[in-house]
Amino acid sequence: MTKTLLHLNGLTKTYPGVIANDDVSFNIEAGEIHALLGENGAGKSTLVKMIYGLVRPDHGTMQMEGASFVPAEPRAARAAGVAMVFQHFSLFEALSVAENIALGMENPPKASALSARITEVSQSYGLPLDPERLVGDLSAGERQRVEIIRCLLQEPKLLIMDEPTSVLTPQEVATLFTTLKKLKDEGTSILYISHKLEEIRALCETATILRGGKKVATCDPREKSARDLAEMMVGGKLNLADSKETTLGELVLEISDLSLPPQSAFGTSLKNISLRLHQGEILGIGGVAGNGQDELLACMSGEVSTTAEAIHLDGLSLGHMSPNERRALGVLAAPEERLGHAAAPDMSLTENAMLTAMTRKSLSKSGFLDWPRAKDFAEQVIKKFDVRTPGSQSAARSLSGGNLQKFVIGREVLQDPKVLIVNQPTWGVDAAAAADIRQALLDLAAKGASVIVISQDLDELMEISTSFAALNAGRLSAARPMVELSLDEIGLLLGGADAAA
Amino acid sequence: MLRLEKRPNPSKMWGYLAPVLAVIATMIGGGVMFALLGKDPFEAIRTIFYDPLFSEFAWYYRPQLLIKGAPLILIAIGLSMGFRAGIWNIGAEGQYIIGAICGAGAALAVYPFDSALIFPVMILCGAIGGFAWAMIPAILKTKFGTNEILVSLMLVYVAEQLLASMSLGLMKNPEGFGFPGSRNLQQYASAHNAELWAGSGIHLGVVFALIAVIFSYIMLARHQMGFHIRLTGESPKAAKFAGVNPNKLVIYCLGFSGALAGLAGMFEVAGPSGQISIDFNVGYGFTAIIVAFLGRLNPFGIMLAGLLMALTYIGGEIAQSSLGLPSAAIQAFQGMLLFFILALDMLTNFKIKLVNAEVRT
Numbered sequence: 128m129t130k131t132l133l134h135l136n137g138l139t140k141t142y143p144g145v146i147a148n149d150d151v152s153f154n155i156e157a158g159e160i161h162a163l164l165g166e167n168g169a170g171k172s173t174l175v176k177m178i179y180g181l182v183r184p185d186h187g188t189m190q191m192e193g194a195s196f197v198p199a200e201p202r203a204a205r206a207a208g209v210a211m212v213f214q215h216f217s218l219f220e221a222l223s224v225a226e227n228i229a230l231g232m233e234n235p236p237k238a239s240a241l242s243a244r245i246t247e248v249s250q251s252y253g254l255p256l257d258p259e260r261l262v263g264d265l266s267a268g269e270r271q272r273v274e275i276i277r278c279l280l281q282e283p284k285l286l287i288m289d290e291p292t293s294v295l296t297p298q299e300v301a302t303l304f305t306t307l308k309k310l311k312d313e314g315t316s317i318l319y320i321s322h323k324l325e326e327i328r329a330l331c332e333t334a335t336i337l338r339g340g341k342k343v344a345t346c347d348p349r350e351k352s353a354r355d356l357a358e359m360m361v362g363g364k365l366n367l368a369d370s371k372e373t374t375l376g377e378l379v380l381e382i383s384d385l386s387l388p389p390q391s392a393f394g395t396s397l398k399n400i401s402l403r404l405h406q407g408e409i410l411g412i413g414g415v416a417g418n419g420q421d422e423l424l425a426c427m428s429g430e431v432s433t434t435a436e437a438i439h440l441d442g443l444s445l446g447h448m449s450p451n452e453r454r455a456l457g458v459l460a461a462p463e464e465r466l467g468h469a470a471a472p473d474m475s476l477t478e479n480a481m482l483t484a485m486t487r488k489s490l491s492k493s494g495f496l497d498w499p500r501a502k503d504f505a506e507q508v509i510k511k512f513d514v515r516t517p518g519s520q521s522a523a524r525s526l527s528g529g530n531l532q533k534f535v536i537g538r539e540v541l542q543d544p545k546v547l548i549v550n551q552p553t554w555g556v557d558a559a560a561a562a563d564i565r566q567a568l569l570d571l572a573a574k575g576a577s578v579i580v581i582s583q584d585l586d587e588l589m590e591i592s593t594s595f596a597a598l599n600a601g602r603l604s605a606a607r608p609m610v611e612l613s614l615d616e617i618g619l620l621l622g623g624a625d626a627a628a
Numbered sequence: 629m630l631r632l633e634k635r636p637n638p639s640k641m642w643g644y645l646a647p648v649l650a651v652i653a654t655m656i657g658g659g660v661m662f663a664l665l666g667k668d669p670f671e672a673i674r675t676i677f678y679d680p681l682f683s684e685f686a687w688y689y690r691p692q693l694l695i696k697g698a699p700l701i702l703i704a705i706g707l708s709m710g711f712r713a714g715i716w717n718i719g720a721e722g723q724y725i726i727g728a729i730c731g732a733g734a735a736l737a738v739y740p741f742d743s744a745l746i747f748p749v750m751i752l753c754g755a756i757g758g759f760a761w762a763m764i765p766a767i768l769k770t771k772f773g774t775n776e777i778l779v780s781l782m783l784v785y786v787a788e789q790l791l792a793s794m795s796l797g798l799m800k801n802p803e804g805f806g807f808p809g810s811r812n813l814q815q816y817a818s819a820h821n822a823e824l825w826a827g828s829g830i831h832l833g834v835v836f837a838l839i840a841v842i843f844s845y846i847m848l849a850r851h852q853m854g855f856h857i858r859l860t861g862e863s864p865k866a867a868k869f870a871g872v873n874p875n876k877l878v879i880y881c882l883g884f885s886g887a888l889a890g891l892a893g894m895f896e897v898a899g900p901s902g903q904i905s906i907d908f909n910v911g912y913g914f915t916a917i918i919v920a921f922l923g924r925l926n927p928f929g930i931m932l933a934g935l936l937m938a939l940t941y942i943g944g945e946i947a948q949s950s951l952g953l954p955s956a957a958i959q960a961f962q963g964m965l966l967f968f969i970l971a972l973d974m975l976t977n978f979k980i981k982l983v984n985a986e987v988r989t
Binding site: 428429430449450451454460462464467468469470471472473474478481482483485491494495496498521522524525 | 634636637638850851852853855858859862863865866867868869870871873977
């Protein structure tokens with residue numbers, strides 16, 4: 128017989144124009160790992176912010192162990208035993224682990240006592256961490272451990288984790304799951320927010336699914352298939368991308384020994400990158416952001432020029448060419464940052480279509496622009512890629528992330544590229560749009576184009592790539608066929624084990 | 629508590645309304661200032677905005693509107709290109725002076741030789757002078773990453789020193805009884821930028837201003853260069869992705885605005901002003917910055933704003949002589965216009981919301 132830790136009853140929160148949460152009720156039992164599942168914008172964040180005292184509900188009540196629970200601020204929530212690990216860490220890089228943890232405490236103990244306590248907690252939960260190290264030197268996984276230990280020192284009854292695995296390698300995920308299961312066995316409840324269905328099925332015994340601010344269901348995720356869960360989340364049939372067997376065609380693009388010094392104080396340098404891309408190939412490049420992804424894309428798009436010989440297309444060297452010269456040859460790119468890089472926020476979709484399609488769609492004649500044709504092209508993208516918008520005159524910034532991403536990808540795909548390079552094509556995009564985008568990339572490759580997908584999302588790369596390489600600290604591993612690779616091997620590649628090859 | 633909330637799409641209505649409200653707000657703010665100075669605010673506002681157009685001396689003031697408006701419009705059109713791309717030429721005043729010196733210099737070098745070629749050569753020299761002066765901040769920016777705001781502004785003072793030196797030295801009128809200042813070009817037929825129709829105020833500079841308005845409109849709306857300028861202003865990173873070369877754009881925008889400012893200076897020295905003198909420049913280059921923003925960086929908006937600004941110049945002079953308002957008060961009045969237009973401009977992209985205080989992250 129389990130006992131209810133936190134009871135949510137009819138929680139409602141409205142913001143101007145949106146109902147973020149609409150009459151959400153469910154229970155979190157003591158000692159369970161409870162998944163909170165939903166697309167972007169389904170209301171997961173608002174809900175946990177209410178539990179953590181960052182937002183006050185308009186209606187509804189919460190009860191913690193039978194007593195009324197109305198946290199006015201995070202401090203009150205923490206005092207009641209609620210702790211939260213945010214998706215984005217709030218750590219000072221120039222301070223040590225122990226100093227960072229002390230900063231978050233009400234009454235920090237002496238430095239030596241705190242360090243001893245950190246070591247003790249980190250060992251008992253299998254989270255190796257040296258309290259004296261600088262946070263700036265830690266990997267994303269280690270930084271997350273700092274946040275988790277910071278929470279564990281409060282001995283919480285409820286630990287909220289927001290998308291904890293999005294930045295972790297498979298090995299780090301395995302460590303995290305062991306820790307969470309141990310916590311559960313000790314009676315701590317965990318509210319686990321994620322949209323990764325397999326993870327939830329592996330870890331959680333209860334899942335509450337939100338869609339459009341409303342609770343859709345509470346179920347046992349182990350009894351449902353990933354597809355069932357996804358359809359509950361999306362509220363309809365999901366087009367899962369079906370990858371086809373493709374035989375590799377001729378060599379199209381070759382990068383040989385490409386090196387690039389850092390472009391800014393916080394930039395990553397690229398070191399001796401080589402790759403070969405064939406017709407019909409989808410090369411997935413994995414790795415945690417900040418390992419040279421943006422730099423690699425800039426070198427391919429032509430925003431940064433390299434030596435002419437570093438990049439060859441069909442034997443023609445193009446490393447020195449400008450973005451539009453490369454577009455003329457059929458090398459197109461879609462950068463990660465949708466607003467402000469791939470698209471100009473305040474400009475209309477027509478103008479944003481002009482932005483990259485001027486050359487290939489002949490939207491300009493001797494310098495004069497053909498706006499009606501640009502509008503036609505923008506509308507074609509909107510129609511073919513199901514971009515939800517009032518029309519081609521809407522400003523890019525008025526579109527939701529998923530819709531703008533569909534527009535950005537569609538704009539390149541419909542220009543009939545020979546080579547398309549995309550960076551984080553589905554980052555922060557809802558599941559339905561992500562599936563559409565992946566399918567579009569697969570279709571493009573099936574038609575004979577070559578695609579490079581740079582992504583942090585391993586599930587995505589495993590779903591669509593024919594070959595895989597990992598980018599680590601500016602070095603690219605040798606590409607290997609996806610079917611040959613096990614999850615462990617991928618993890619090792621991401622960790623840089625094969626960087627020298 | 630008031631809060632600004634970004635609009636999903638820029639408001640068209642506020643785009644038109646903001647300049648109109650800014651003028652009204654300036655009248656109110658200026659009226660308060662005039663009242664504090666002990667003048668009748670209603671009379672002051674009427675003198676500035678109404679008298680130049682409709683009083684009994686309007687026959688004199690109306691042509692002045694074009695004479696004062698043309699250089700403002702010409703300079704502001706040039707500046708607006710750069711402003712849209714986030715390239716800030718603050719030194720149009722200096723480029724205006726250098727354009728005048730070069731234009732007048734070309735004429736004075738061949739005085740008293742008469743030829744139909746002299747005036748076209750002066751136009752060319754004026755434009756090249758302004759262009760070259762603007763190339764100094766442009767090249768320093770592209771080669772060494774200096775700030776074009778500072779460099780172009782500092783060069784105004786250099787140009788002013790050069791102007792003084794010219795009027796006292798090299799270009800001083802040999803028959804001028806030792807007074808500073810060059811020969812009067814109005815008395816040199818080949819070099820005189822005369823009115824095309826006597827008494828209309830329309831000289832060739834007015835025609836050039838109109839051409840500049842139409843040219844820049846087509847450029848921004850229909851040409852790749854204009855699109856790249858707008859794109860760079862909106863989002864430099866997206867512009868780079870679209871294949872814009874930022875350095876070329878700096879050279880182009882500063883060069884274009886410099887050449888137009890130089891032209892304005894040349895038309896002024898060969899026409900309304902007539903001579904190179906120490907006090908030749910009266911701040912058109914700075915006022916044009918206000919004109920550019922008041923016109924919302926839109927070519928036709930700039931044309932209207934230039935005329936409105938000319939009106940406050942003329943009206944301001946009348947108010948100075950008839951009401952005894954200090955000239956600083958008129959400048960403050962013009963400054964208010966820029967202040968209000970920038971403030972109200974926020975409302976095209978933001979709306980003001982009344983919200984209850986709440987804990988947020």
